[in-house]
Structure formats: C-alpha cells, structure tokens
Amino acid sequence: MKEALMMQGARTIMDNCVSLKAGETVLIVTDMVQEKIAKVLACAAVERGAEVVVSVMKPRKRAGEEPPKLIAESMKHADVVLIPVSYSVTHTFAVKEAAEHGARLLVLTDFTEDMLISGGIEADFRALKPICKSVADAFAKSSRVRVTTPGGTDLTLDITGRRGNALYCVVEPGEFSTIPTVEANSSPVEGSANGRIVADASIPYLGIGVLDEPVVAEVREGFITKISGGRQAEMLKRDLASHNDHNCYNIAELGVGLNPQCRLCGIMLEDEGVIPTAHIGIGTSITLGGTVKAPTHYDLLMWNPKIEVDGKVIIDGGKVCL
Template identity: 65%
Template sequence: MRLLDDGAKKGKVMKELLMMKGAKTLVDVATKVQAGETVLLVTDYAKTDIAQAVAAVACDRGAEVMIMCMKPRKRAGEEPPAAVAAAMKNADVVIVPVSYSITHTHAVKNAAAAGARIIVMTDFTPEVMMHGGIEADFDQIKPTCIAVAKALETAEEIHITSPGGTDLRFNTKGRRGNALYCVVEKGQFSTIPTIEANTTPIEGTAEGIIVCDASIPYLGIGLVDEPVICKVEGGFITEIKGGRAAEILRKDLASHADKNSYNIAELGIGLNPKCRMCGIMLEDEGVLGTCHIGIGTSLTLGGVTKAPCHYDLIMWHPTIVADGKVIFDKDHPTL
C-alpha cells in the first residue's frame, strides 16, 4: 500500500511539473503578464488544479494574483455570478479555466470593453496543458489568422461546402472578422489553444444545409459517430437529423424554449496545425482542415443575438468562398 501511495504522489508531482509548460505559455506568451499587474483566475470546482498552476507562474512574475472559484455553470453561455463579473472588469488580465464556456456572455464582453486581456480555457484538462494545440507557435500563425479574418470582414456573401454535404450561404456585410490566435492585447479576448478566424452572419440570411461530421464538443457529445444534418432557413435551424448526437442536440435546444438558440451565429475556421480532434472544444475547434458553425449567441463576436447557449458544429475539409473567391480550400487558407 505504501508503494502505491508513493507512486501516486510521484505521478501527481510529475503531472504538475508538465502542466507548468502550458502555464508558462499562458502567462508569458498569451497574456504577457507584467510585474504589478492584477491577474484574475476565474475557475470552478472541477478546474482548480489548472487555475493553481497558472496562478503559480503569474505570482512568480510579480503579479497580484487572485483566484475566484464558482460553481460550474449549468450550460455553455450562462453568465458567471455578479461578483465574478465585477471583478473581471477590474483586472488587467483574466484567465478562465472553466468546465462550461462563459465566452459568449456579457461578463466577457464587458471585461474586454473595460480593457482586460482575457484568455478563455473551456473544458481544459491537464493533458491539454501539456501537449497538443498549446505547443503551436502562436506568433508564427498570427499573420495567417489575421489575413483570413480580414477576408471574412471585407466579404458580403459567404458560401461553405464540404465533402460531407454542407452547403450553406449567408450575408456578412459590415460584420467584423475576428482573429483569435491565442495572444491578447488590452481589450481583447481569445480562446486557447484553438487558433481561428471567425465572423457572424447577418441575422436571418443563412440558408442551406449544415453537415457536422467531426465533433460537437458540448452536452457530452464530443466526436460524432454519425453526421448531424441541420436544415437552415431564414437564419435559423429548422430541422435536425442524425443519430445519438442529433437527438441530444435537438432535445437540448428545445429545452431552452427560445428561438434564438437555433440562430446561425458564427463561421469559425480552424488554423492550428497542432490541435487534435479529440472531443475537447478548444482543441477540436482549432484543428486545421475544419470549420465550425456556431449556433445561438453571436453578441460577443460582433452579432446582435443573445441566446441561452452557444454550441459549435464542426465539419471536416470545408471549402469557403467569400464573394466568389476561395479563401479556404478543404485543408488550408488560399490567401
């Protein structure tokens, strides 16, 4: 028994040491924490080990570090408690390792507007801190990410097709393109380790078919074992077909009793060559050679819709055409 206890302790120590690599990336590269800055870790009961690892590095850099631990949210897109939201607006850096995403909330939008540098770490595991997308060279990929976001921002009509059967069109005139490359300046937020360029459709303009054949990293679904096929009319999903994953998504959206849950909210293009398709949201969404269609809230990305949720439907090997020009062809940007 003693030998087993000693082995477990050694394994725990080794895990903590390996997590420090990711913690240093978050503090030194993603947010560039400086001595004297206020750093707020917003976490929940299930992610305190990750928050503590990041806090230790931030403390070592001379920052004033606080950890606020809340109950895990019940669903993605649920606002954090008011006290947490207030603290977020008064921090220089906000790092958010949580079980369910608070990315698409007023709390994040308001904290960014107040000047915080925000990194969101939804559904992180110790393994995500050690290897995978977090090992990418964010600065090297940054120019490509910005270029793709610019192409989305200057476009009016977007057309997405995929070998799996997606055929979706929408208008995005006047909407901003967002470049999320895991490095934030004042007033910005980014997810990590996904690197993506995204935009929001004009409400009511999306028409066609979405075929999700990779992942829905929410609601316990993860990698899909059968494609989820969504019919889109007038900017909203009107029909969902498929197997187990489709049934889970259909029941959850219906449970909100809010039409905005079906809103076509986002096109995101994965650009991180180190990300792996594994069922974890911020790894899956960044996989190079994929795109995702976000549904529900678009408010934090440049749209106007606030819904009870925000979920992403990820597909393999899309071709994305902006105003008649191919900007992404199956696996790579073509800019």
C-alpha cells in the same frame, strides 16, 4: 509531479499569450471542477510577480450562462483575466464588458491537465497570427460567403459590415481569445443564413464529442429549422428544445480551424482549432459582432471545408488560399 509538466503550458500562457508583467493584476475565474488548472496558472502568475486573485464559483449549468455578478464586476478591474471553467462563459456579457474595460482575457473552457502539456498549446501562436488575421480580414472585407464540404454542407451567409475575428491565443488590452484553438471567424447578419449544415467531425458539447455519424441541420432565414441524424443528433435536439428559446437555433458564427498542433478529441477548444475543419456556431453571437443573446452557444464542426467569399475561394480543405 504532473504539475511540473503543466507549468510549461502555464508559462506559455503568461509569457506568450498575455505578456504578463510584474505588478499587474491577474484574476483567475474558475469553478470547483477546474481548480487544479487554476492553481497551476496562479503559480505561474505569481512566479512573474503579478497580484493574483482566484475566484471560484459553482460550475455553470450550461455553456453561455453568465458568471455571478460579483465575479463579472471583478473582471472589469483586472489587467488579465484567465478563465479555466467547465462550461464556456465566452459568449457572455461578463466577457464582453471586461474586454470593453481593457482587460486581456483568455478562456480555457473544459481544459484538461494534458492540454497544458501537449497538443494545441505547443503551437507557435505568434507565427500563426498573420495567417489567422489574413482570413479574418478577408471576412471583414466581404459580403457573401458560401461554405461547402464533401460531407454535404452547403450554406450561404451574408457578413456585410460584420467584423472578422482573429483568435490566435495572443491578446492585447480590450481583446479576448480562446486557447489553444487558433481560428478566424465572423458572425453573419441575422436572418441571412440559408442551406444545410452537415456536421461530421465533432459537436464538443453535451457529452456528444467526436461524431459517430453526421448530424444534419436544415437552415432557413438565419435559423435551424430541422435536425436529423442518429443518437447524437437526438442529444442536440433535446437540449436545444429544453431551453424553449428560438434564439438557440440562430446561426451565430462561421469559424475555421488554423492550429496545426490541435487534434480532434471531443474537447471544444482543441477541436475547433483542428485543420482542416470549419464550424458553424449556433445561439449567442454578441461577443462575435452579432446581436443575439441566447441561453446557449454550441459549435457544429465539419471536415474539409471550402469557403468562398464574394466568389473567391479563401479556404480549400486545409489550405489557406490568400
């Protein structure tokens, strides 16, 4: 019977997020862990007269790993691609190329059944669109960014010529978004980031989740050079080192959460939308406007950010100053 409650969120996705029309082709890319979420989405799509295909793969081994080539090729030919998976495939060539072919993509990484019922999914995404776009536009028009927090973050970035990405869970042809996070983000120029990141909210990957104590990362010329902290910092350090790829330490993204319905719970797409948080993404940046492809993409979340662009404050804690 829980599926009846989950259908509420699935209908929101079909009607509000992807504006599904009868006769359109929907490809649902899932894995063997998330099939129940995929089933509910498929039911909602069939209910609206769509042609639905469900592709099930083995769970990826890590965030950022490409899906099988057969699935990646299919994604290019769908009107709508929905991706409920255990490990994120957001920052992959498969998603980038499907968007370039005109698909409307929505990513549901590590979704739980409850996330289709309550929390961030209950937000009025279209009402949040102008707020999200205003922050993204401010990024796009700016050059120098400084991020500070009461916890100790002090990071400067150059975003000259980089686009601002507005992810508000509503997609047009050629666009992708995550859900239920609402966020504006940008990818800094490679090699430009310097300072310190103090993550004190969440690192929703690798079983780390909500942070017990801060994870501190020193940044020089675009890369993390040192990570310190307690048990959770060691988990992050070990994983990054295991890939033996310097690009895993690349400063790939600055994002700010803008969904008033999201709550911090240790699940990536819920945590990243929380107000008042910001996150620094590390690793792959190709889907955000950067040029780096790494084996991973992780986000380090922090509370109460102040974000200045070209000397003007645009985010002050939970307040958008635009």
